[in-house]
Amino acid sequence: MTPTDSTRFASQTVHVPLSERSYDISIGTGNLAEVGRWITSLRSVTHAVLISDDHVARHYLEPVSESLKSEGIRVTKLVVPAGEPSKSVATSQELWEKALADRVDRKSSVVALGGGVIGDLAGFIAATMTRGLDFFQIPTTLLAQVDSSVGGKVGINLPAAKNIVGCFWQPRGVLIDTAVLETLPKREYLSGLAEVVKYGVILDPEFFEYLEANVQPILDRDATVLQKIVARSCELKAQVVAEDERETTGLRAILNYGHTYCHALETVSGYGEYLHGEAVAVGMLCASRLGEKLGVFAPEATERQHKLLTALGLPVDVPKLDEAAILSAMQRDKKVEHGKLRFIVPHCIGKVVLTPDVPQDVAMQAWTDGYAS
């Protein structure tokens, strides 16, 4: 497929403005095979450490590697087992050592080919190998395309806490090929949609309407619609990140809409029971009901989210779990003061507000009200 092939969809660029760390996200369909030309258009790369997981590698490692090689780039392929446990100190050590054994140096680049696990892990390797290598991302899950590949957070887990070791390390460029989502398991795909819905609720009522109007093509992974929702999601997240790159002003907190409930649900149900986006869906509805209880959000707006998330095949009911455990998980998630919790609460579709002083009992009512009736 040549770049002028008329069957191709035009690719689209989202600029992420971060002063000297600014970069572009290039979004297309079928552009994976052009990664070599894309990367050399951004930087003169002679050696790439290409990091992937074994699921993704099966489908896409060779085309990406061949495309890089065709531009004269030497490629070190490093494949780790798929799944969250690879975001570890042990895997990092293995990658550092293997990259070094294959003659990595300060001019090498790191390319992440995979979902959020690979993006976070490879980004951490890029941030720390020889005190920082150029980093390129090719996100292959919907979650990674619309969320984890934007914002520069990279890192790994410790047994006692997720994402606790890491850096802010911006990529030099992100290439998104929405066609790779064809091979993504359905549950993973639907899970990614929850974050897409989130962007509509927190920032963009028109985008939310667009999603409501396009449920079927979204479920069909229609190329045109996918490109639109991925691009708009990246744009919205990039706006927020640009205003608060290192999470210091507090602005970036709005991206955590639904996430205090989500994290409590993930923790108490046991990691793995819910995919992240599934827990986000349940959590957003809790935060919506919380908005109602605080008198700032209308029940119709909760209803619209409920309807959209249901149509997209996402869970909406709160499962029956130990309520004391949920409360204490929420308390740990966001440092509490004097029995008050901090939440991102919606005021209307398109606008959320950080609300620092939510009484615990009200927060818990918004949880228990979500039990299946």
Next chain:
Amino acid sequence: MTPTDSTRFASQTVHVPLSERSYDISIGTGNLAEVGRWITSLRSVTHAVLISDDHVARHYLEPVSESLKSEGIRVTKLVVPAGEPSKSVATSQELWEKALADRVDRKSSVVALGGGVIGDLAGFIAATMTRGLDFFQIPTTLLAQVDSSVGGKVGINLPAAKNIVGCFWQPRGVLIDTAVLETLPKREYLSGLAEVVKYGVILDPEFFEYLEANVQPILDRDATVLQKIVARSCELKAQVVAEDERETTGLRAILNYGHTYCHALETVSGYGEYLHGEAVAVGMLCASRLGEKLGVFAPEATERQHKLLTALGLPVDVPKLDEAAILSAMQRDKKVEHGKLRFIVPHCIGKVVLTPDVPQDVAMQAWTDGYAS
């Protein structure tokens, strides 16, 4: 001892100008016990992760910890075994986990109390824990006071390479108490002097003369003279670092004067045989002889370095080692092109020049000419 105690030496400040990462190095004698007030004058610190090694901790952990606590700062004390092997992935993992277990969060600070090993290791923890914590350094070896605590390079070793994993992470402040050098073993102290001499040769002929004129007080660790040489060394390194913070323009390379030979000597003699500064002393003289051979440096200037280093108790003779091994170590140190090597070559005391095309045989003659006669 109160801050107005007349027996105290005035403390002195060296500013390191790095735009929004600028900070001050505060240099004094007996100021260690004031670390609590110093740190709170810089940032509002409520929790400090204080990292040290078991040699240094024996003398200085309690005074530092008590001073921090007296300012209401909660202190997590983490002590690792003294020595280079602590600059490892395994020790990092241990420190990350222990800091986390003692409730580190994004508002915590890391304080390094020790030599270059502790500075590099603790700095790496600071750079990576919760994506970056405020970092404060209290260097306790001469090498750390004049060299490793300035410049923002932090990191750890892999079995196959030193300092290969790390970041650039600037401290918020550095506190130097030259009185702690009293307990430093003599060989460590002398070793640190080699880097001090280096600053004179590469940047400051008057400072070099000052060193020549003050050999005995330097050997006596005289407080006034120590403060002067530490402050001037920090100033000179800070100037270079400010012009090339992330080692991208090549300017920072002049700090490597003598270091290509030094690294070859360290590698081939086996790590641990020479202390770093000892190998620097031998290496600087090789680089000086190289300058002579290239016709840009005068034999008298080599002679002055030889005399000063000898007077300071540093080794000056090149040991008999496998010459092929030395050459190949130098080739690996600085990527060679077509049999040419890159060296920092002196043109006069106070000025060095990066010389990219030194023939290998000339480089080796400057080495073998240094054999004890």
